[in-house]
Amino acid sequence: MKKxxxxxxxxxxxxxxxxxxxxxxxxFGIVFILITLFLAILSFFSPYDPRxxxxxxxxxxxxxxxxxxxxxVGQDVFWLLTFATRNSLILGFVTATVAMVIxxxxxxxxxxxxxxxxxxxxxxxxxxLVLPSLPILILIASFMGARLNMVAMGLILSLFSWPWSxxxxxxxxxxxxxxxxxxxxxxxxxxxFKIVFSEYLPFIIPLIFANFINTILWALGMEITLSIFGxxxxxxxxxGTMIYWGMQYQAMFRGIWWWIASPVVFxxxxxxxxxxxxxxxxxxxxxxxxxxxxxxIGREHEERKEVRPE
Amino acid sequence: xxxxRYIIPRLIQFFIVxxxxxxxxxxxxxxxxxxxxxxxxxxxxxxxxxxxxxSIEQMRATLVDLYGLSGSVIEQYxxxxxxxxxxxxxxxxxxxxTPVTEIIYNALPWTLGxxxxxxxxxxxxxxxxxxxxxxxxxKKWSKAISMVATTVxxxxxxxxxxxxxxxxxxxxxxxxxxxxxxxxxxxxxxxxFIASLLKHAFLPALSLITIxxxxxxxxxxxxxxxxxxxxxxxxxxxxxxxxxxxxxGYVIKNSMLPQVTQLALQIGGVFNGALVTEYLxxxxxxxxxxxxxxxxxxxxxxxxxxxxxxxxxALAALVVDLIYPLIDPRVRYS
Amino acid sequence: xxxxLHIEKLKAYYDVKAFGVDRYVRAVNNVNFDVSxxxxxxxxxxxxxxxxxxxxxxxxxxxPPLTVMGGRVLYNTEGGDKNPxxxxxxxxxxxxxxxxxxxxxxxxxxxxxxxxIKKQFLDVIKAHHKGTDAKEAIKLSEEHVSSLGLPRExxxxxxxxxxxxxxxxxxxxxxxxxxxxxxxxxxxTTALDVVVQRGVIQxxxxxxxxxxxxxxxxxxxxxxxxEMADRIGIMYAxxxxxxxxxxxxxxxxxxxxxQYLIKSLxxxxxxxxxxxxxxxxxSLDSLPNGCSxxxxxxxxxxxxxxxxxxxxxxxxxxxxxxxxxxxAKNGKN
Numbered sequence: 001m002k003k004x005x006x007x008x009x010x011x012x013x014x015x016x017x018x019x020x021x022x023x024x025x026x027x028f029g030i031v032f033i034l035i036t037l038f039l040a041i042l043s044f045f046s047p048y049d050p051r052x053x054x055x056x057x058x059x060x061x062x063x064x065x066x067x068x069x070x071x072x073v074g075q076d077v078f079w080l081l082t083f084a085t086r087n088s089l090i091l092g093f094v095t096a097t098v099a100m101v102i103x104x105x106x107x108x109x110x111x112x113x114x115x116x117x118x119x120x121x122x123x124x125x126x127x128x129l130v131l132p133s134l135p136i137l138i139l140i141a142s143f144m145g146a147r148l149n150m151v152a153m154g155l156i157l158s159l160f161s162w163p164w165s166x167x168x169x170x171x172x173x174x175x176x177x178x179x180x181x182x183x184x185x186x187x188x189x190x191x192x193f194k195i196v197f198s199e200y201l202p203f204i205i206p207l208i209f210a211n212f213i214n215t216i217l218w219a220l221g222m223e224i225t226l227s228i229f230g231x232x233x234x235x236x237x238x239x240g241t242m243i244y245w246g247m248q249y250q251a252m253f254r255g256i257w258w259w260i261a262s263p264v265v266f267x268x269x270x271x272x273x274x275x276x277x278x279x280x281x282x283x284x285x286x287x288x289x290x291x292x293x294x295x296x297i298g299r300e301h302e303e304r305k306e307v308r309p310e
Numbered sequence: 311x312x313x314x315r316y317i318i319p320r321l322i323q324f325f326i327v328x329x330x331x332x333x334x335x336x337x338x339x340x341x342x343x344x345x346x347x348x349x350x351x352x353x354x355x356x357x358x359x360x361x362x363x364x365s366i367e368q369m370r371a372t373l374v375d376l377y378g379l380s381g382s383v384i385e386q387y388x389x390x391x392x393x394x395x396x397x398x399x400x401x402x403x404x405x406x407x408t409p410v411t412e413i414i415y416n417a418l419p420w421t422l423g424x425x426x427x428x429x430x431x432x433x434x435x436x437x438x439x440x441x442x443x444x445x446x447x448x449k450k451w452s453k454a455i456s457m458v459a460t461t462v463x464x465x466x467x468x469x470x471x472x473x474x475x476x477x478x479x480x481x482x483x484x485x486x487x488x489x490x491x492x493x494x495x496x497x498x499x500x501x502x503f504i505a506s507l508l509k510h511a512f513l514p515a516l517s518l519i520t521i522x523x524x525x526x527x528x529x530x531x532x533x534x535x536x537x538x539x540x541x542x543x544x545x546x547x548x549x550x551x552x553x554x555x556x557x558x559g560y561v562i563k564n565s566m567l568p569q570v571t572q573l574a575l576q577i578g579g580v581f582n583g584a585l586v587t588e589y590l591x592x593x594x595x596x597x598x599x600x601x602x603x604x605x606x607x608x609x610x611x612x613x614x615x616x617x618x619x620x621x622x623x624a625l626a627a628l629v630v631d632l633i634y635p636l637i638d639p640r641v642r643y644s
Numbered sequence: 645x646x647x648x649l650h651i652e653k654l655k656a657y658y659d660v661k662a663f664g665v666d667r668y669v670r671a672v673n674n675v676n677f678d679v680s681x682x683x684x685x686x687x688x689x690x691x692x693x694x695x696x697x698x699x700x701x702x703x704x705x706x707x708p709p710l711t712v713m714g715g716r717v718l719y720n721t722e723g724g725d726k727n728p729x730x731x732x733x734x735x736x737x738x739x740x741x742x743x744x745x746x747x748x749x750x751x752x753x754x755x756x757x758x759x760x761i762k763k764q765f766l767d768v769i770k771a772h773h774k775g776t777d778a779k780e781a782i783k784l785s786e787e788h789v790s791s792l793g794l795p796r797e798x799x800x801x802x803x804x805x806x807x808x809x810x811x812x813x814x815x816x817x818x819x820x821x822x823x824x825x826x827x828x829x830x831x832x833t834t835a836l837d838v839v840v841q842r843g844v845i846q847x848x849x850x851x852x853x854x855x856x857x858x859x860x861x862x863x864x865x866x867x868x869x870x871e872m873a874d875r876i877g878i879m880y881a882x883x884x885x886x887x888x889x890x891x892x893x894x895x896x897x898x899x900x901x902x903q904y905l906i907k908s909l910x911x912x913x914x915x916x917x918x919x920x921x922x923x924x925x926x927s928l929d930s931l932p933n934g935c936s937x938x939x940x941x942x943x944x945x946x947x948x949x950x951x952x953x954x955x956x957x958x959x960x961x962x963x964x965x966x967x968x969x970x971x972a973k974n975g976k977n
Contacts, residue, residue, distance in 0.1 A: 126323060131327060135600070136338075144343065225586050230604060264469055275460065542753060544754075548705055548740075549818065643804075
């Protein structure tokens with residue numbers, strides 16, 4: 001690796017650490033997301049198969065043996081939660097990836113080509129933005145016999161989440177298009193494809209990043225909503241199905257609060273963390289403050305070096 | 311303002327949205343693994359009704375006809391569109407032969423009331439708080455409210471509803487947990503009935519309003535902070551115009567404009583939230599109806615609600631779009 | 645005659661804090677001069693020399709991160725000398741628009757897009773004379789606007805319906821409606837085409853003649869100064885380095901930077917190539933030691949790298965901040 005590249009990587013690591021130090025919210029978010037990932041991986045080591053009922057004694061409150069207690073159908077709530085985490089993450093990831101790809105491509109093409117292509121694509125884009133997602137998703141889910149696995153649900157959800165990034169990417173492309181380097185590239189004979197991918201992508205990536213996380217947020221929320229209506233595959237443990245079964249067995253009335261509280265509290269923390277991380281990324285990548293921060297941090301490090309005694 | 315140039319593209323977009331929505335509603339039942347006809351027959355048999363082979367065949371034929379499943383796809387689509395234009399959404403299967411439209415109309419006022427009041431209240435409160443907070447973004451109280459809003463806004467509607475129930479039904483029993491009004495009361499304009507109405511609507515509305523406020527607050531705060539540093543605000547301050555006048559007449563007045571456009575985009579999301587919240591609180595609106603339709607496998611009702619929602623929301627968005635020129639002089643006089 | 649505006653050792657820096665480290669951009673770096681009543685004083689200099697910041701500070705428009713680090717500004721008002729940077733906001737409010745007003749840079753977007761021009765006038769008048777009847781205030785504004793040669797329809801328009809030049813004239817009308825003694829104008833002609841520029845300059849001169857007040861105009865366009873200013877102050881890297889009557893500056897500039905500035909101005913019929921000062925102005929957060937011009941100055945000596953030169957009187961009415969110029973004067977004697 002060339003020295004210049006090594007230095008620039010070192011410089012960006014420096015700034016990340018400082019960001020963690022100075023933006024508490026972002027730090028909290030990242031930490032919690034790491035915890036979530038850890039839980040998801042933990043699910044592979046679960047001693048219980050989540051589809052089996054009556055694996056453990058029922059309705060026990062949280063204790064050392066059963067960290068989050070057990071529920072009315074005889075499952076360990078903690079291990080159930082690890083599976084729920086894993087599935088939710090898979091779902092979020094699938095939705096976000098597919099939605100990002102579609103939205104970005106649409107936005108790039110629409111913004112660059114302009115005129116009729118733009119009008120048509122944006123018309124479709126906006127239609128999906130306005131369409132009420134829930135009734136249609138319920139329609140699709142109920143006609144699928146409510147037997148959706150995570151990947152299938154992810155694909156269906158992406159149908160409604162791509163327009164957000166479609167619009168955003170398009171505005172970014174529109175403003176980039178007017179810049180001089182585009183004209184240079186065009187005149188030197190670069191194909192549209194190449195211009196868009198090699199020249200614009202560095203500007204688009206930060207947008208995509210923030211949108212990615214927002215889409216995961218939305219997908220998880222939708223999953224909960226659909227499960228609550230009883231529409232997702234009810235043997236698969238997800239945050240939504242945990243709540244569904246809890247409600248079905250009147251867990252709150254009967255005082256088995258840990259069954260409902262665990263997924264609720266966990267999901268609230270997860271949502272807030274995702275939101276904080278995406279806001280943090282937005283602030284971090286904001287070009288107006290970035291250069292200033294880089295310079296001052298550089299000076300900070302230099303001054304620290306000077307203070308150190310010989 | 312050139313009225314035609316403003317209205318016509320928006321009208322066209324309106325029809326496109328409806329067209330796409332209706333087409334999706336048409337396509338879905340025909341490409342998914344479930345055969346609605348078989349599903350209905352199975353369900354009827356589940357209820358213990360015995361049918362001999364010929365009755366089943368007759369049933370099948372009626373249902374196929376009902377569902378418009380006879381003929382080629384194009385023919386079906388044509389008949390489908392014709393039916394819709396005449397406002398016929400077919401009969402409900404679980405409450406045969408009540409037409410779907412009747413069921414929707416009965417549930418609609420509840421949903422509409424909940425939706426409109428909560429949107430109105432959260433939009434106004436969220437925007438004003440956000441506007442003031444953005445203008446005074448350095449003050450402690452401003453930062454405190456922001457933190458609260460940041461934690462509230464990402465919470466999904468259902469969970470917020472659950473939290474409301476935990477807080478106000480279990481911990482501090484103040485409000486009823488379900489229904490539109492107390493059992494036994496007859497709808498009238500009496501004070502007693504209205505009080506009961508409000509009591510039952512309070513928690514569902516509160517749950518929608520809280521999240522709504524969080525969202526409007528945050529977006530308005532961001533807008534107001536940027537508007538604060540715009541040239542015309544700086545100039546107003548330089549020319550000595552008092553702060554409260556600048557806050558309302560200059561900062562908030564200008565930041566409101568994008569918020570009105572946002573309203574059109576948000577309607578879909580809040581509608582979703584209302585459906586879920588109604589289900590949670592057994593509030594007799596479309597959400598409750600939808601849930602019943604799902605559990606009963608009433609595909610007609612589900613389809614009917616989908617189509618209705620598409621049209622209603624597209625219409626609402628169009629209305630907001632048409633109102634916009636009335637408040638933004640830059641569009642009105644151009 | 646006592647100065648109506650007195651500026652003494654004025655220092656104002658932009659304090660850019662990021663991650664706990666302070667960085668100072670020295671936009672106004674020890675400025676001293678006086679402005680007499682009834683004169684048109686021009687402040688000239690390149691972009692980024694700090695002249696807009698200076699005007700903001702003189703009008704007490706400084707907001708964090710712009711901090712006044714030292715010095716004072718005195719307005720010679722009827723109630724005595726007042727320092728706008730120290731008096732409370734209530735007193736400042738009374739002075740603003742009544743005694744001193746401000747025409748901002750970039751008048752393109754200074755008017756509230758959602759209210760009509762007459763409402764903007766009403767807001768301003770009511771801000772300073774609370775009890776005014778709305779109808780009277782609007783009538784007053786209409787008369788004022790007509791007297792400045794603007795069509796009556798302007799009052800009922802929204803800002804986006806007006807052209808750039810018209811908006812500029814509206815802000816001039818707004819600044820003069822309460823007949824202030826001092827008017828600060830920050831780049832009033834920039835971004836306008838030449839014909840409109842001329843109209844604006846004529847308008848300003850007309851107002852000054854009518855009201856017999858003081859105008860301080862900031863612009864990088866020497867042509868505007870030539871047309872309007874009685875005296876010109878040249879600003880470089882946050883400091884005023886030369887002050888003299890307009891003719892003196894153009895014919896007999898003493899500071900090397902001013903000489904370069906004047907030499908680079910195009911003249912009709914003159915086809916010789918123009919030389920500009922080599923290099924570029926220093927960044928205001930990292931100024932060179934000694935005289936800020938020394939990296940580019942062809943006459944730089946040892947003294948120039950040591951201490952910053954003060955503005956000193958070289959001839960009658962002609963002040964320069966340059967060791968070389970002083971020596972030349974002393975040398976002559």
